[in-house]
Amino acid sequence: MLRIYAPASSANISVGFDTLGAAVSPIDGSLLGDVVQIEAIPSGFELENAGYFVRKLPKEPQKNIVYQAYALFSERLQLRGGKVKPLRLTLEKNMPIGSGLGSSACSIVAALVALNKFHDEPFSKMELLEMMGELEGRISGSIHYDNVAPCYLGGVQLMVQSLGNICQTLPFFDEWYWVLAYPGIEVSTAEARAILPKQYTRQDVIDHGRHLGSFVHACHTHQDVLAALMMKDVIAEPYRAALLPNFAEVKQANRDLGALATGISGSGPTMFSIAPDLTVATKLATYLEQHYLQNNEGFVHICKVDNQGARELG
Numbered sequence: 597m598l599r600i601y602a603p604a605s606s607a608n609i610s611v612g613f614d615t616l617g618a619a620v621s622p623i624d625g626s627l628l629g630d631v632v633q634i635e636a637i638p639s640g641f642e643l644e645n646a647g648y649f650v651r652k653l654p655k656e657p658q659k660n661i662v663y664q665a666y667a668l669f670s671e672r673l674q675l676r677g678g679k680v681k682p683l684r685l686t687l688e689k690n691m692p693i694g695s696g697l698g699s700s701a702c703s704i705v706a707a708l709v710a711l712n713k714f715h716d717e718p719f720s721k722m723e724l725l726e727m728m729g730e731l732e733g734r735i736s737g738s739i740h741y742d743n744v745a746p747c748y749l750g751g752v753q754l755m756v757q758s759l760g761n762i763c764q765t766l767p768f769f770d771e772w773y774w775v776l777a778y779p780g781i782e783v784s785t786a787e788a789r790a791i792l793p794k795q796y797t798r799q800d801v802i803d804h805g806r807h808l809g810s811f812v813h814a815c816h817t818h819q820d821v822l823a824a825l826m827m828k829d830v831i832a833e834p835y836r837a838a839l840l841p842n843f844a845e846v847k848q849a850n851r852d853l854g855a856l857a858t859g860i861s862g863s864g865p866t867m868f869s870i871a872p873d874l875t876v877a878t879k880l881a882t883y884l885e886q887h888y889l890q891n892n893e894g895f896v897h898i899c900k901v902d903n904q905g906a907r908e909l910g
């Protein structure tokens with residue numbers, strides 16, 4: 597029996613819509629992500645679901661993205677002459693759905709990593725990642741790797757999508773704390789994408805290029821002040837802010853408390869704030885708990901970048 601954990605991720609990081617994402621883990625050592633267990637059975641395929649958010653999964657098993665991950669893996673393995681073993685997958689659905697923390701990505705990544713390991717790794721990392729992107733695309737309506745890539749490989753990933761690489765790891769600021777606040781309400785990624793403009797002004801395009809280019813440069817030259825200043829979003833935040841409760845007010849309060857940057861995690865409604873040290877991170881966490889959570893499903897975690905990505909649990 598094999599158990600694979602896939603961590604939460606924060607896509608976009610304000611400055612890199614669909615092109616940047618970070619895997620994150622709480623500093624208290626708790627697991628913020630889904631787990632998929634795989635085991636041999638005498639014949640056929642079985643899927644079981646467990647975990648706190650199991651009740652939010654689609655009722656029809658075929659609509660569960662883990663089922664679809666199994667179907668896609670089987671199809672691709674058969675295409676290259678391989679044979680899928682009889683197996684049972686058990687999804688522990690720990691991540692809230694529609695949270696902006698890469699919930700579907702956690703399920704997809706944990707399932708495909710488990711299936712690949714169980715079959716003695718017939719697919720390379722990039723082949724597996726390509727399948728992950730395809731599955732993520734079925735959910736959100738278009739293929740984007742900014743949750744699945746960091747969730748699978750860990751760290752902060754930049755989607756280069758060239759020369760045989762879907763992504764490459766960006767050097768980042770290990771000293772930074774990420775305060776992630778999920779308010780407890782749901783925002784559908786597909787809907788949050790549908791409200792974005794089809795076209796942007798020339799000024800927005802220029803600003804976006806300057807922000808992203810300067811941010812990547814700052815990461816490589818370890819200029820934390822410049823990197824934080826460049827974490828500005830002209831692509832999604834102006835249009836999605838209305839989907840989040842009191843976004844502008846909470847963002848300003850975070851700035852006043854010492855946050856280096858604050859933005860929407862993925863397509864929301866989770867907000868992320870970057871803190872330079874644990875004292876500021878703790879203040880932000882307390883504020884967000886009191887002012888951003890909407891119900892008792894919400895939570896706040898102080899995290900760091902998770903450099904390991906998907907991994908086997910002992």
Ligand SMILES: Nc1ncnc2c1ncn2[C@@H]1O[C@H](COP(=O)(O)OP(=O)(O)OP(=O)(O)O)[C@@H](O)[C@H]1O
Nearest residue numbers: 660661693694695696697698699700703784785862
């Ligand atoms: N195992 C699964 N985990 C999460 N969502 C699933 C799963 N299987 C199917 N779904 C469906 O996929 C959709 C997920 O929606 P959405 O992309 O908005 O959530 P998300 O992955 O949590 O988003 P985000 O990347 O912003 O965290 C829902 O309609 C949900 O029912």
Ligand SMILES: N[C@@H](CCO)C(=O)O
Nearest residue numbers: 607614742785862863
């Ligand atoms: N880049 C994607 C991430 C979705 O989690 C978006 O913002 O729509």
